[in-house]
Amino acid sequence: MTRETYINAALTFLLVLVPFWAWSTGQAYILTLCTKVAILALAGVGLNIALGLGGLVSFGHAAFFGIGGYAMGILASHAQVFDPIAEWPILIEGTKSMPVIWLVAMVSSALAALLIGVLSLRTSGVYFIMITLAFGQMLYYFTIGWPAYGGEDGLSIYVRNSFPGLNTLVPVQFLILSYVVLGLALWFSARLARSSFGLALTAARQNADRVETVGIAPFRLRLVAFVISGAITGLAGAMFADLNRFISPTMFSWHTSGEIMIFVILGGVGRLYGPVVGAALYILLEHLLGGVSDYWQIFLGLLLLAVVLFARGGLIGTLAGREVAHG
Amino acid sequence: MVEPLLQTRGISKSFGALKASSDVSLDLRPGEIHALIGPNGAGKSTLIKQIAGNMKPDSGTVHFLGQDVTALDTVARARLGLGRTFQISALAMEFTVLQNAVLGALGARGDVMRFFRPVMKDSALVERAREALERVGLQDHAATRTAELSHGQRRQLEVAVALTLKPRAFLMDEPMAGLGAGGSKRLTGFLDGLRAQAPILLVEHDMDAVFALADRISVLVYGQIIATGTAAEIRTNPEVRRAYLGEEDAA
Structure with a gap:
């Protein structure tokens, strides 16, 4: 057991304790905040696979977050007015079922990641950042000009989608659902980091020549990582849309990409719990400082600056020390 | 000839x-x-x-x-x-020595697209990696972070990684x-x-x-x-x- 494992265990405990306390004292608002943390952390877990493991500084993950959101919005909006999405060549109807929506969100954001990845992973460094940003912004302006789903105003979904066996409108039930999904994603990403694929991917981040010389093509590794990363962030987008029962082009904007990246950097790039800590800290600051000043993000900026300058491993890195090679 | x-x-x-x-x-x-x-x-x-x-x-x-x-x-x-070593060591510096060697063995085996099984518990790969480390005399440094190796040891590791490929x-x-x-x-x-x-x-x-x-x-x-x-x-x-x-x- 390393120090980081203990810290992660303590964080898990805290993440469960807070909503439990909120639930037992009847503070539904806190429950919703915790749900938001879990969903945003999930988006960060997705980005962390590309950024942390693969070293791919994607400034366009809002694209996948937004696609997930719009997958939910489109399916649910058609379902709520009983208007099929397409009648020809086959009948495609909307749905209010979360598992189906999640699947559609993940598949469509994975496909988008495949396309964007194939085009952008031929570049690196600043060019990669700019191309991913450009794709995100392209989708942003596309949705602004797409009146069928609310255009610039976005689109409201009146009733939260359903999950078999749960009443998702009860905050604590939706919270548990989000926690379970986040837990599964964390488990998956921990397994991934230690797998053959993870070893080769992290090696490609450190030294692409090395990986090529042992007969592994870095491009394929990065593309697969980008697709997995996009799919998880897409799932987070669908859940975030469900949390708010609202979608809008903002989900696609570069602010969103930046926020997801901030979660990862604040918590610790490449650290399993980095995005969780980052998202929690972000929401906490927004909640505490947002009440003090509308310009609370100034403080966020200062914090981010401090982390980047003095605590390169993010919060987890500062607490746990250098990453211990798992062997 | x-x-x-x-x-x-x-x-x-x-x-x-x-x-x-x-x-x-x-x-x-x-x-x-x-x-x-x-x-x-x-x-x-x-x-x-x-x-x-x-x-x-x-x-x-x-x-x-x-x-x-x-x-x-x-x-x-x-x-x-074709087993190559570089003039300037091309190694994954954050990895342990063993991980670098396992990477070579993994490349040689060619089944990199595996997403669940912990690679460092794959005894066939680890065996092959340790064998290569032993041949260059790095077996005692298997758990050392590559960045902490001396220059000469890095050169040895380069050769060891090439060896895992059985080139x-x-x-x-x-x-x-x-x-x-x-x-x-x-x-x-x-x-x-x-x-x-x-x-x-x-x-x-x-x-x-x-x-x-x-x-x-x-x-x-x-x-x-x-x-x-x-x-x-x-x-x-x-x-x-x-x-x-x-x-x-x-x-």
């Missing part, structure tokens, strides 16, 4: 007016160490890159295992069995660079034994090592091979003395 394992046929490469390689024909036969020497700027690195697949020659072909590999990239050539031929770019006299001697002894496993195309500045090891030596000057022969032949070749060794004597 034995069929060469690795061969370049009339490779030329220019950068603008500079001819980095001009009509270079070179071969590597089974069981030999073939050293490539030449003064700085002679085009050794450019030649190595064309053999390894990082760079495409303007004309000429590269053959490996009887196959024209000119169109293949580094990855494909590595998969065919058909080695391509070594200045493996002795930056080693002390002791380290250089040890590595020389090791490479001496390695040629039986697979021949080595050795680019090296350390003349003691080259003359001790090489079955044949090729001398590259201004992108051209001016002589190929045994150590004794090269030592007495007047053109080589003038172009290369002479310079060193004068210096």
